[in-house]
Amino acid sequence: MRQVSIQSIGPSVLGLPIENYQFTPSPHIKSKRRLLILGGVHGDETEGVTVALGLLNEFLKDYPYAITTSLIPRFNVDGVLLKTRSNYNGVDLNRNLPTKDWTPHCDNPRYFPGPKPLSEPENQALVTYLDQYQPHLILSLHSWYPVINVNGECLKEAEILQKHTHYKIEKDIGYPTPGSLGTYAGLERNMPTITYEIERGAPLTNCLKLHIPAIQAMIRAMGELN
C-alpha cells in the first residue's frame, strides 16, 4: 500500500509548478529515512528525466518500501520544456547554489552560475524544501559519461547502484563544481548526495531497463537500514 501526496515546491522562472510526488509507506511501518530524487536539473538531459518519470510510474503502481521518497522528476521544468541545460534565465542550476566556494566567474556560458548565489527561483524553492524535508540521501539524475559521483556518506547506497549498473563510483570528478548540489547538500549540509550520471545518448528503453531496478534495489536496502 502506498500513500502519495502531490505538491509544487515551485514556481519556476516561467511560473510553472515544480512538481513533487511524495510517497510514504503504509502507516504500520515506522519510516525514519527520507530520500529525495531529482530529475531534470539540466533540462536537456533526457535520460535522467525519463528514469525519474519511469520511477514515478512504478511508484504509482506500487510503493512497497519502508522509507519516504520525494520525487521531483522535472526540477528545471522550464529547461525540460525548452530542452536547455540552463533554466529560463540561462543559469546552470547546478552552479547557482550558495556554496562556500561559489564564484561568478565561468569560462563557458554553459556553466553560467547566475548573478549571485541562489538567485534562481528553482534553487530558492529547493533550499526551502531541503530545510523542511531534511533528506538522508539525495539522488540527482543527470546524463554524461556513466559515473556515480558521491558527496558525503553514501557509499553503501552507491555500491548498490554499482552492483546493478557496473558504473564506477567517484568521490571527485576531477574539477571543482562550485554552486553544485553535491557540494552544497552533500559536503556542506550533511545531506549525502549521489549525482548519478546516466550514459548520455543511451536508448531510453535501455535507461529504464537498467536504472529503475538499480534504484528500486537501493530504496529497498535503505528501508532495511531503517
Ligand SMILES: [Zn+2]
Ligand atoms: Zn547534468
